[in-house]
Amino acid sequence: MAGEIVYADLKVPSESEPTFARTFHSSPQLYAFQRPHWQKITLWIACTGNIILLVALIILLNSTCQVCPAYWVLHRDKCYWFQSKNPLKTWNNSRDDCLARKSQLLVIQDMEDMDFVTENITNVHYTYWIGFSLSLPMKNWIWVTGSQVSKSLFQEQKHEEDKHCGAIKNKKIISEPCSSILRWICQKDPVLI
Incomplete structure (x- = not known):
């Protein structure tokens, strides 16, 4: 075996093929933008919480609460x-x-x-x-x-x-x-x- 040359066919993804397609090439129905259901709920709760905090901050900045x-x-x-x-x-x-x-x-x-x-x-x-x-x-x-x-x-x-x-x-x-x-x-x- 010394001196033998071995040839193999390698499939190298092309530069024009998107990264997510390369990652999930074996199962074409999955896309990188799909998230589990719990991640969608968590993201929705976080966005809602940020909106509530922003509204509360605006109200506080416009209030004239006096403290002694x-x-x-x-x-x-x-x-x-x-x-x-x-x-x-x-x-x-x-x-x-x-x-x-x-x-x-x-x-x-x-x-x-x-x-x-x-x-x-x-x-x-x-x-x-x-x-x-x-x-x-x-x-x-x-x-x-x-x-x-x-x-x-x-x-x-x-x-x-x-x-x-x-x-x-x-x-x-x-x-x-x-x-x-x-x-x-x-x-x-x-x-x-």
């Missing part, structure tokens, strides 16, 4: 925190505490805000610092935002000696000495998601 931190109360477009436990603080220390919470002392815009605040005060006999004080030397009552206090909310437009800071008690806005030790209310903008 724990222990804060959402009302309209603000979050409110009512300090009701000890220690009590002066007006300046209360203002600083609100700033440390990335907020400010309460600013009441209208009677709806006033009603909300007075409904959420746990004990009507407590007095709470809010965010206004007497601007000296002009002697104007101003909020911590720099705007003037509305006469419809605070009738006591004159100032009493030593009472230069604003508070709320018994559903009324009053002035108190800034060195008094009281509870306080902070407010800030909610987080939009």
